[in-house]
Structure formats: C-alpha cells, structure tokens
Amino acid sequence: GESVGLHLPTLSVQEGDNSIINCAYSNSASDYFIWYKQESGKGPQFIIDIRSNMDKRQGQRVTVLLNKTVKHLSLQIAATQPGDSAVYFCAEAFSGSARQLTFGSGTQLTVLP
Amino acid sequence: EAGVAQSPRYKIIEKRQSVAFWCNPISGHATLYWYQQILGQGPKLLIQFQNNGVVDDSQLPKDRFSAERLKGVDSTLKIQPAKLEDSAVYLCASSLYGGATNEKLFFGSGTQLSVL
Numbered sequence: 448g449e450s451v452g453l454h455l456p457t458l459s460v461q462e463g464d465n466s467i468i469n470c471a472y473s474n475s476a477s478d479y480f481i482w483y484k485q486e487s488g489k490g491p492q493f494i495i496d497i498r499s500n501m502d503k504r505q506g507q508r509v510t511v512l513l514n515k516t517v518k519h520l521s522l523q524i525a526a527t528q529p530g531d532s533a534v535y536f537c538a539e540a541f542s543g544s545a546r547q548l549t550f551g552s553g554t555q556l557t558v559l560p
Numbered sequence: 561e562a563g564v565a566q567s568p569r570y571k572i573i574e575k576r577q578s579v580a581f582w583c584n585p586i587s588g589h590a591t592l593y594w595y596q597q598i599l600g601q602g603p604k605l606l607i608q609f610q611n612n613g614v615v616d617d618s619q620l621p622k623d624r625f626s627a628e629r630l631k632g633v634d635s636t637l638k639i640q641p642a643k644l645e646d647s648a649v650y651l652c653a654s655s656l657y658g659g660a661t662n663e664k665l666f667f668g669s670g671t672q673l674s675v676l
Contacts, residue, residue: 490564490651490667491603536602547616548665550602 459557466524468554470537475518477539481548482511482522486533494522494535524556532558562586564668566652572674578640581671585633585654591615593665594627594637595651603651609635642675649673 460466472480478499483491497504497511497520504511510523520537534553541547565584573579585592591610595603606625608615612632620627624643629635639646649670655663 489669490653491665492667493664496664538602547605547608550604552601 456552457555457557459559460527461559462527462529464527466522466527466531466556468522468524468535468537468556470520470522470551472518472520472537472539472551474539474541474549475515476541477549478542479540480511480513480520481538481540482509482520483536483538483550484531484533485536485553491536527556527558529558529560532556564652564654564666566650566668566671568671569669570672570674572676573642574676575644576641578638579642579673580639581637581650581652581673583635583637583652583668585635585652586666589654589656589666590632591655591657592629592635593653593655594635595653595667597649597651597670599648606637639673642673644675647673647675 458468481496482494484494485491495504495506495509495511497513499515502513508525512521522535524531534555536550536553538548538550564586567582571579593608594606596606597603604619606620607617607627609629612629624641625639627635627637637650649672651667651670653665653667655665657663
C-alpha cells in the first residue's frame with residue numbers, strides 16, 4: 448500500500464546550526480502534508496503543514512519545502528535549540544480519503560551542546 | 561484550553577487478558593481518533609469517530625479490538641484478549657470538525673501498553 452518514509456532515522460546537529468529533516472512520500476495523490484514533533488512520553492504535536500498547491504511555507508524558525516516532482520518533503524529548523532530534540536514525523540493525507548493521515552516512521556533529532 | 565486527556569498513563573498486562581483505555585477529547589471537538597504507535601514507528605489509525613458515529617474502522621482488528629463513543633464525547637478502546645504484538649502506545653486525538661483535509665489534530669500523551 449501507499450506509505451510515507453523518511454530518509455534518515457537519526458540526525459545529530461550542533462546547537463545553533465540549522466537542521467534539515469527529509470521525507471519521501473509515495474502517494475502522488477496526496478495533497479496535504481504535515482510535520483509533527485513528538486517528545487519522549489508525549490503525543491505528536493503539530494509543527495507546520497503545507498498543501499500541494501504550494502512548494503514552500505514558513506513558520507517560526509521552521510520551513511517546509513515540498514517537491515512534488517520527486518515526491519519529497521523537508522523540514523528545516525533554523526538555529527536549532529536543545530528543546531528541538533525529539534522525533535519528527537511527516538504525514539500525508541489525500542482529501543478524497545476522509546482526511547486520513549498516513550505517518551512516516553520518524554527521524555530522531557538530537558541537538559548537541 | 562485543556563488538551564486531550566487519556567488514562568491510564570501506563571498499563572502492564574499478561575497476554576490473553578483484557579484492557580481498556582479512556583480518552584476525553586478537547587471540548588467541542590466533533591471528531592475523535594485512536595492511533596496505535598508501535599515503538600520506532602509512526603502512529604497508525606485504528607478508528608475515527610465523528611460525534612458518536614464511526615467514520616473509519618478499516619484498520620481496527622475487530623476480532624479483539626473494540627471502541628465506542630456513546631455520547632459523542634468520551635471514548636473507550638478495549639482489547640480482549642491481548643496479544644504480545646499489541647504492546648504499543650495508544651494515542652487518542654481530536655479535531656474540531658474532521659471533515660477538512662487541513663484540519664489540525666490534537667493528540668493526547670497516550671497510554672503505553674506492555675503485554676507480557
């Protein structure tokens with residue numbers, strides 16, 4: 448079946464550096480994408496989303512890029528902070544599927560002091 | 561605003577026993593979701609309710625899992641009998657309407673189930 452996957456299971460970055468987390472999706476019909484952050488012992492927390500009619504969207508310190516040609520999604524975190532250490536999931540949805548989210552397997556981001 | 565509440569926080573049972581999880585969504589949210597998150601994986605949708613009706617339960621193992629949302633507010637997820645492979649975190653989420661693709665989901669902290 449269709450699935451969302453991530454390129455790297457773990458990522459370590461120095462505090463203050465920028466982080467880039469990548470995600471590949473396989474359902475070309477997906478038209479909505481979301482990044483979630485999950486800290487240890489907590490549920491996923493919404494970070495930023497993007498619709499398929501956009502290729503870039505910016506939030507506070509985060510930017511999501513969407514490349515529909517190669518079915519690739521990335522999350523960029525500027526000036527990474529210790530509080531950014533968590534598992535990051537991308538998720539996709541297709542508006543014709545009753546708004547069901549399909550999650551990838553996650554990337555563990557570790558911020559080094 | 562209070563978030564999605566779940567209990568218990570942890571549960572340890574032996575295989576073939578029964579277990580139930582409870583969820584109280586954000587006040588006013590019409591749609592409630594139960595997800596299963598196995599260690600190292602992303603959450604997988606088990607069942608979605610809109611008010612007290614089931615929207616999608618296609619991935620719910622109905623031979624052992626059941627869920628209800630009788631009054632369109634709180635929900636209970638039950639496993640009977642549990643298997644070793646049911647060990648996971650069970651996440652409850654809610655959203656305001658549940659009909660729009662770009663509607664945000666709010667997750668609870670989950671119940672961590674260990675089946676021995």
